[in-house]
Amino acid sequence: xxxxxxxxxxxxxxxxxxxxxxxxxxxxxxxxxxxxxxxxxxxxxxxxxxxxxxxxxxxxxxxxxxxxxxxxxxxxxxxxxxxxxxxxxxxxxxxxxxxxxxxxxxxxxxxxxxxxxxxxxxxxxxxxxxxxxxxxxxxxxxxxxxxxxxxxxxxxxxxxxxxxxxxxxxxxxxxxxxxxxxxxxxxxxxxxxxxxxxxxxxxxxxxxxxxxxxxxxxxxxxxxxxxxxxxxxxxxxxxxxxxxxxxxxxxxxxxxxxxxxxxxxxxxxxxxxxxxxxxxxxxxxxxxxxxxxxxxxxxxxxxxxxxxxxxxxxxx
Amino acid sequence: xxxxxxxxxxxxxxxxxxxxxxxxxxxxxxxxxxxxxxxxxxxxxxxxxxxxxxxxxxxxxxxxxxxxxxxxxxxxxxxxxxxxxxxxxxxxxxxxxxxxxxxxxxxxxxxxxxxxxxxxxxxxxxxxxxxxxxxxxxxxxxxxxxxxxxxxxxxxxxxxxxxxxxxxxxxxxxxxxxxxxxxxxxxxxxxxxxxxxxxxxxxxxxxxxxxxxxxxxxxxxxxxxxxxxxxxxxxxxxxxxxxxxxxxxxxxxxxxxxxxxxxxxxxxxxxxxxxxxxxxxx
Numbered sequence: 001x002x003x004x005x006x007x008x009x010x011x012x013x014x015x016x017x018x019x020x021x022x023x024x025x026x027x028x029x030x031x032x033x034x035x036x037x038x039x040x041x042x043x044x045x046x047x048x049x050x051x052x053x054x055x056x057x058x059x060x061x062x063x064x065x066x067x068x069x070x071x072x073x074x075x076x077x078x079x080x081x082x083x084x085x086x087x088x089x090x091x092x093x094x095x096x097x098x099x100x101x102x103x104x105x106x107x108x109x110x111x112x113x114x115x116x117x118x119x120x121x122x123x124x125x126x127x128x129x130x131x132x133x134x135x136x137x138x139x140x141x142x143x144x145x146x147x148x149x150x151x152x153x154x155x156x157x158x159x160x161x162x163x164x165x166x167x168x169x170x171x172x173x174x175x176x177x178x179x180x181x182x183x184x185x186x187x188x189x190x191x192x193x194x195x196x197x198x199x200x201x202x203x204x205x206x207x208x209x210x211x212x213x214x215x216x217x218x219x220x221x222x223x224x225x226x227x228x229x230x231x232x233x234x235x236x237x238x239x240x241x242x243x244x245x246x247x248x249x250x251x252x253x254x255x256x257x258x259x260x261x262x263x264x265x266x267x268x269x270x271x272x273x274x275x276x277x278x279x280x281x282x283x284x285x286x287x288x289x290x291x292x293x294x295x296x297x298x299x300x301x302x303x304x305x306x307x308x309x310x311x312x313x314x315x316x
Numbered sequence: 317x318x319x320x321x322x323x324x325x326x327x328x329x330x331x332x333x334x335x336x337x338x339x340x341x342x343x344x345x346x347x348x349x350x351x352x353x354x355x356x357x358x359x360x361x362x363x364x365x366x367x368x369x370x371x372x373x374x375x376x377x378x379x380x381x382x383x384x385x386x387x388x389x390x391x392x393x394x395x396x397x398x399x400x401x402x403x404x405x406x407x408x409x410x411x412x413x414x415x416x417x418x419x420x421x422x423x424x425x426x427x428x429x430x431x432x433x434x435x436x437x438x439x440x441x442x443x444x445x446x447x448x449x450x451x452x453x454x455x456x457x458x459x460x461x462x463x464x465x466x467x468x469x470x471x472x473x474x475x476x477x478x479x480x481x482x483x484x485x486x487x488x489x490x491x492x493x494x495x496x497x498x499x500x501x502x503x504x505x506x507x508x509x510x511x512x513x514x515x516x517x518x519x520x521x522x523x524x525x526x527x528x529x530x531x532x533x534x535x536x537x538x539x540x541x542x543x544x545x546x547x548x549x550x551x552x553x554x555x556x557x558x559x560x561x562x563x564x565x566x567x568x569x570x571x572x573x574x575x576x577x578x579x580x581x582x583x584x585x586x587x588x589x590x591x592x593x594x595x596x597x598x
Contacts, residue, residue, distance in 0.1 A: 023413050028487040029406040033418065036403030039456045040422060046438050047430025053437075060437070109337070112330050121331075127584060128338035132345070134576045136516030138534045139569055142541035143344050146565060154347070190341055218323055243427055251519050255542065269432070276433045277523065289431030297428050 054287035067283075074287035083271070091267045094249065097181045103241060105185060106192030107234060111226065113193060114200045115218075126197075129190025140187050141255040144179065145170060171260040183252060195237065196230055203229040235312045243300030268292040345573075352566035368567035377528075378536055378568065384448065385515060385533040386575075392452040392514040393507055399456045400465060400506065405491050407462075408469035419463075426459045432523075439524055450524035451517060451532070458513075461506050468502045469495055508583040512576060533572050541565045 023030070049064075054074055056067040078084055109129075116122040132140070148169040150156050156166045169175045207225050216224070250269040257265035268288060276285025304314045353364055372378050407415055429435070435454065444450040472495060480494050496503065518534040525531060 019413060022411075026409070026412055029409055029412055032402040032487070032491075033406040036399055036406075036457055036462070037418060039399065039453075040425060042442065043435070043438060043454045043456070044425040044429065045421075047434035048428065049430075050434035050437055051430045053434060109334075112334055115327070115330055116334065117327075125334050125338050127581075129341045130584065131577075131580065132341050134512050134516075134580060135345075135573060136518060136534050136537075138516075138518050138537045138542075139573055142537060142565070142569055143348055145542055146348065146562060146569075147344060152562060186341065186344070190337075217320075218326070240426075254519060255538065272432050273523075277436070282433055282437075286431060286433040289433055293428055293431055300427055 051286060051290050051293075053283050054290045056283055058283040058286070060282070070283075074284045075291065077284065078288055078291065083266075086263070087266060087268050087271055090264055093177060093264075094180060094253070094267065097177060098184065098249070099238070099241065101181055102184050102189065102192070103238065105189050107196060107230075109189060110193035110196035110200065111222065113197060114226070126190075126193075130194070131190075132187045133191035135187065137187075137251045137255055140183055141252065144183060144256075148179075168260075170256075171258065173261050173264045176256065176261040176264045180249070180252065180256060183256075184249065195233060199230040199233040200226065232313050235307050235314070239300060239303045239307060239314065242303045243296050348566045348569050352563050352570045354563055365563075368563035369571075371564060372567055372571065378533075378540075380529060381531050381533040381536040382571070384530060385572075388448055388451055388532060389511050389514045389575075393511040395452055396456050396458075396510045396514075397503065397507055400458070400462050400510075401491075401496065401503070403457065404462050404465035405469055405495060407466045410470070419466075422459050422462060436523065445524055446526045446530070448525075448530055451514065451520050455513070455517075455520070458509070461509060465499070465502060465506065468499055472498055504583050508579060511579070515576065537568055537572050540568050 052064055053067065055069060055071060056064070057070050058064070058067045113122060113125060116125065145153075147153050148155050150166045150168060155169070160166055167175070169179065203226065207229075208221055211221055211225060250267075253265060253267055254270050254273070257270055269292070272285045272289045272292075275281050275288070307314045352368055353366065406412065407419060409415065430438075439445060439450055439454050442453075444453060476494055476498075477490055480490050485493060516534060517532070518538065521532050521535050525535075
């Protein structure tokens with residue numbers, strides 16, 4: 001230990017009070033934290049522990065402690081059901097549309113909005129495209145029904161007027177996925193630009209100035225300054241989206257599925273609801289739900305690992 | 317600065333495309349609003365009438381659900397906002413022992429959850445089943461909002477708080493006198509998010525409520541529009557729809573959306589300022 005450090009050490013010791021004393025001093029802050037902490041424990045962590053029922057023959061009157069353990073039996077049953085492949089395919093298909101079409105579209109829209117020079121015009125556009133985000137899925141699906149029904153919906157009336165046959169958009173397996181992605185775009189693509197626009201606003205204007213003096217075209221500015229400037233935000237949002245994508249849009253899909261399009265519309269979450277809540281197979285449906293959550297977690301961690309490998313920051 | 321032809325062409329295309337996109341965002345809803353004031357069976361409205369509105373407001377099921385939703389939104393937003401800001405304020409103190417552990421705990425809930433069925437049993441065990449509280453308490457704090465608000469509080473200069481402490485202010489007083497007033501734009505934004513979340517929620521209502529008298533407006537909306545099975549008054553729905561045309565469905569949508577459309581312009585300017593950016597980096 002050098003001389004100076006030795007001189008400083010006692011001072012440090014004096015500053016560092018015992019833990020309980022420091023905690024007692026902040027007792028009010030702990031009191032403020034308490035309701036929120038209790039909320040997270042009761043409604044987030046107890047269900048995580050309750051997911052143990054996926055390994056039991058759970059009976060509500062016996063509870064987690066009294067029910068019989070059955071190991072992986074529910075998982076074995078799920079993986080051998082032909083339904084499993086249908087659910088996996090349907091979920092992946094919609095997730096792919098989400099990451100492959102919806103997500104890039106929000107970036108493109110943000111870049112386009114960013115190129116608008118008139119501040120007033122830009123703000124008016126933003127105000128308009130954010131609005132649908134605040135409508136509920138019931139309203140969005142409801143409006144779709146009104147526009148697309150074969151009984152007086154304006155789209156089918158127009159088709160009839162132009163001499164085409166009416167299309168059963170809402171009862172068709174073929175139209176289910178296009179409608180889902182179209183609704184997603186309509187409701188949230190505008191809103192999805194908000195974080196990108198904030199990131200774009202944070203790019204240092206002097207970078208553009210310097211590049212312009214060097215004679216760079218708008219295209220090159222976009223490619224060499226704008227995109228690198230928002231790259232880390234894109235990566236982070238993509239990782240977060242990957243994790244939630246298998247339960248994204250559950251309410252939307254739940255509302256759009258009917259007997260005639262179930263073959264392409266049924267996804268893990270709707271299946272959990274029908275099998276668990278309507279047929280009362282609690283343990284089996286909890287196992288399906290757990291499978292879905294674990295896949296989601298693996299996707300986030302995997303994507304984050306990959307992002308870090310590629311030299312990005314990742315989410316942690 | 318001289319602009320090249322290509323650049324001008326791009327601007328023209330850009331403005332046209334974005335204008336069309338914003339019309340696409342807006343027109344379907346406008347169509348619904350216009351047609352809700354018409355009783356004609358044709359696609360293009362020909363006459364003006366408020367009959368559809370008079371009908372739905374005479375229907376007790378609909379007005380009852382509207383009352384439930386308004387009550388839930390007012391009480392729920394206040395409750396969720398208080399819960400979130402108290403916890404965010406406490407977590408904004410970097411020196412607080414145990415803080416990092418709690419933040420980690422909160423972040424983990426964004427990545428993993430027990431799922432629908434175990435959560436249902438917890439809601440049941442805590443006695444909330446078939447009670448309106450089931451639509452507020454189990455979603456009391458959004459982890460995402462909590463983290464953003466915590467970052468927002470952290471950005472408030474320590475000197476301001478210190479001077480208030482020297483003046484003898486209590487932690488609670490500090491929160492209400494210094495921190496919250498300085499965070500009004502953020503609070504307004506989160507109030508809007510929570511209010512919209514509660515007003516729009518549909519699935520939790522059918523999951524947790526069994527008593528139809530407690531149904532919020534979204535559940536009734538779905539019955540009227542998508543299932544066309546629910547009756548919202550004394551006349552059966554089928555009868556009403558053949559009599560008034562689709563205008564009833566449209567009027568129901570309009571009424572269920574109006575509250576959001578009223579608050580939206582007031583709060584829009586706040587979240588447009590990039591309140592959300594700090595969020596991305598926890």
